[in-house]
Amino acid sequence: MLGTVTVLAAGQPAAVDAKQRARLAQLFPAATAFSPKGGDPPHFTAYGGAQGAKTVLGYAYWTTELQPLERGYSGPIAMLVGIDLSGTLAGLVVVDHHEPYGNFSIDLPSFAAQFTGKDVRDPFQLGKDIDAVSRATITMSSAVRSVRNSSRRVARALLTPPGANR
Numbered sequence: 569m570l571g572t573v574t575v576l577a578a579g580q581p582a583a584v585d586a587k588q589r590a591r592l593a594q595l596f597p598a599a600t601a602f603s604p605k606g607g608d609p610p611h612f613t614a615y616g617g618a619q620g621a622k623t624v625l626g627y628a629y630w631t632t633e634l635q636p637l638e639r640g641y642s643g644p645i646a647m648l649v650g651i652d653l654s655g656t657l658a659g660l661v662v663v664d665h666h667e668p669y670g671n672f673s674i675d676l677p678s679f680a681a682q683f684t685g686k687d688v689r690d691p692f693q694l695g696k697d698i699d700a701v702s703r704a705t706i707t708m709s710s711a712v713r714s715v716r717n718s719s720r721r722v723a724r725a726l727l728t729p730p731g732a733n734r
Contacts, residue, residue: 584612595628595650595659602628609634609718609725614650626652629722631714638714640665641706645674649715655688655723660715665707673704674711683715688723692716 584592584602592602596614601622603613611629615622631638631647638644645665650658660680673679682698694700694712701708 588612591648591661591663592628592650594661595648596625599625607726609722611722611726624653626650626658627722627726628658629718631718634718634721636717638710638717640710645707645711645714647711647715649683649719649722651688651719651722651727653727655727657683657686657688657715657719659684662711673701673707679711688719 584604589602592612592614593599596602596616598616599614600617601615603615605612609629610633611627613627614625616625617623628648628650631649632644643665646663648661648663650660652658660683662674662680665674678699686692686697691697692712692715694705694709698708698712
């Protein structure tokens with residue numbers, strides 16, 4: 569046992585720990601359960617409904633676990649992103665970075681808030697549909713590209729395209 573996470577023989581967590589669950593709940597407040605991270609691309613599944621009748625609400629993933637890895641001015645920016653089954657972003661949580669201008673750009677609640685409700689097919693263009701912050705261009709550009717590219721990759725892998733049956 570590692571902290572509050574039980575580890576299986578293959579090294580995969582059997583349950584989502586409390587800190588991770590709290591982050592996932594920020595993205596999917598109606599969720600009643602979350603799967604352990606798994607799959608390709610690596611993701612968590614958010615479930616709603618009663619214990620016996622779970623319904624998939626969406627998926628959450630770390631931008632830093634998807635290729636190509638975007639790097640900010642001072643390295644990768646770890647963001648947890650949620651996407652619902654229609655391809656709409658449920659939210660974004662900036663968890664870790666070493667950006668010199670992060671305190672007035674990506675750390676602000678307004679940065680993450682502007683992604684909530686965006687469709688994966690939206691342009692995600694800094695200065696157009698995503699607000700830009702001067703003096704933080706590398707940080708902002710990297711973070712936006714990371715969310716755009718990773719969201720589209722997850723959508724292609726896990727979601728059914730509009731009008732298609734899976």
